[in-house]
Amino acid sequence: MSDARAETRLWLAQRISAAVLAVCVVVHLATMVAAVQGGLTTAEIVGRVGGNVGWLSFYGLFILAAAVHAPIGIRSVLSEMTQMSKERAGLLAGIFGLFLAVLGFRAVLGIYQLGGGG
Amino acid sequence: MSGATLSVSVWRGGGDGRFVEYKVPRRESQTVLDVITHIQRHLDPGLSYRFSCRVGVCGSCAMTVNGKARWTCRTHVSRVADDGRLRVEPLRNLAVVKDLAVDMTDFFDKWAKAKGAFAPTATRGDDFAAISPNDPKREQASAGIECIGCGVCYGTCDVVGWNPDYLGPAALNRAWTLVNDARDGAGAQRLKAVAGDGGCLGCHSQQGCVQSCPKHLNPTASIAGLKRTTALAALKGEL
Numbered sequence: 001m002s003d004a005r006a007e008t009r010l011w012l013a014q015r016i017s018a019a020v021l022a023v024c025v026v027v028h029l030a031t032m033v034a035a036v037q038g039g040l041t042t043a044e045i046v047g048r049v050g051g052n053v054g055w056l057s058f059y060g061l062f063i064l065a066a067a068v069h070a071p072i073g074i075r076s077v078l079s080e081m082t083q084m085s086k087e088r089a090g091l092l093a094g095i096f097g098l099f100l101a102v103l104g105f106r107a108v109l110g111i112y113q114l115g116g117g118g
Numbered sequence: 119m120s121g122a123t124l125s126v127s128v129w130r131g132g133g134d135g136r137f138v139e140y141k142v143p144r145r146e147s148q149t150v151l152d153v154i155t156h157i158q159r160h161l162d163p164g165l166s167y168r169f170s171c172r173v174g175v176c177g178s179c180a181m182t183v184n185g186k187a188r189w190t191c192r193t194h195v196s197r198v199a200d201d202g203r204l205r206v207e208p209l210r211n212l213a214v215v216k217d218l219a220v221d222m223t224d225f226f227d228k229w230a231k232a233k234g235a236f237a238p239t240a241t242r243g244d245d246f247a248a249i250s251p252n253d254p255k256r257e258q259a260s261a262g263i264e265c266i267g268c269g270v271c272y273g274t275c276d277v278v279g280w281n282p283d284y285l286g287p288a289a290l291n292r293a294w295t296l297v298n299d300a301r302d303g304a305g306a307q308r309l310k311a312v313a314g315d316g317g318c319l320g321c322h323s324q325q326g327c328v329q330s331c332p333k334h335l336n337p338t339a340s341i342a343g344l345k346r347t348t349a350l351a352a353l354k355g356e357l
Contacts, residue, residue, distance in 0.1 A: 008314065
């Protein structure tokens with residue numbers, strides 16, 4: 001069995017990030033539904049979200065939660081569904097998480113800067 | 119009923135065996151165990167299978183019947199073979215010894231790994247522990263205490279198939295009853311034993327164990343209890 005303490009911490013991290021994601025997804029979807037009423041264009045999105053520290057923080061948290069949550073699940077799927085060792089699955093999942101975080105933060109920062117932020 | 123026959127496919131051999139077809143007379147109130155016994159006594163004396171009490175007390179006759187793990191002694195043919203066909207295999211997730219008999223060693227070893235043995239804190243000189251049946255912890259323990267270790271949940275659980283280290287629903291359910299037993303003194307070691315990926319955190323909550331348990335227990339709820347308790351212990355740095 002893998003180290004019980006480390007596994008339990010990963011499990012907790014996945015549950016806590018899931019709770020954050022649940023709130024973030026609801027806010028994100030509600031905002032999308034509201035925003036699409038005024039026409040969905042790049043200018044509209046940048047005008048509403050860009051340069052706003054509140055939205056930057058919200059989506060930053062969203063990205064962080066996704067980058068924590070998804071790789072832990074991917075690690076479990078890889079180690080259960082393939083012959084891969086837990087260590088290798090953890091490494092691949094970690095790379096995937098890093099990829100998510102970099103792409104996500106790049107997009108969030110990009111929108112923020114387009115709106116005149118930073 | 120008289121004159122009717124059942125077509126029964128029975129697993130023969132070890133892990134790399136094959137199904138063999140038998141024709142068995144259909145009878146009133148016939149159980150799957152009756153069918154298997156008929157095959158052994160009248161058609162093929164070489165058939166190996168395990169049973170003891172025949173009345174749902176011992177749990178030794180568990181097999182896979184038409185794709186689902188069941189006690190064969192408590193499964194009437196009428197409940198599972200509407201079309202007159204039965205397919206009987208050994209329990210899944212356990213090595214096949216021969217035909218329908220599986221090696222239960224892993225199953226019981228995992229009970230030991232989950233610290234499924236009661237660790238007494240009192241001596242025979244002490245008085246009885248006074249525990250109210252309405253005590254919330256006792257109620258949690260009582261909810262899972264009727265497990266007889268038949269292995270039906272273990273043979274149903276997908277996670278056991280995916281992760282050979284996974285302790286399985288029965289062992290974890292047993293651990294949960296002891297975590298809630300005020301007289302037991304091995305709580306901290308037990309939580310360490312059942313934490314982690316091979317323990318309670320490996321459970322996907324698919325509830326196959328709940329659906330298949332012939333005693334109508336809820337091992338998923340017990341495992342959820344273990345998850346909460348181990349997570350709390352990890353937060354407190356006690357794990």
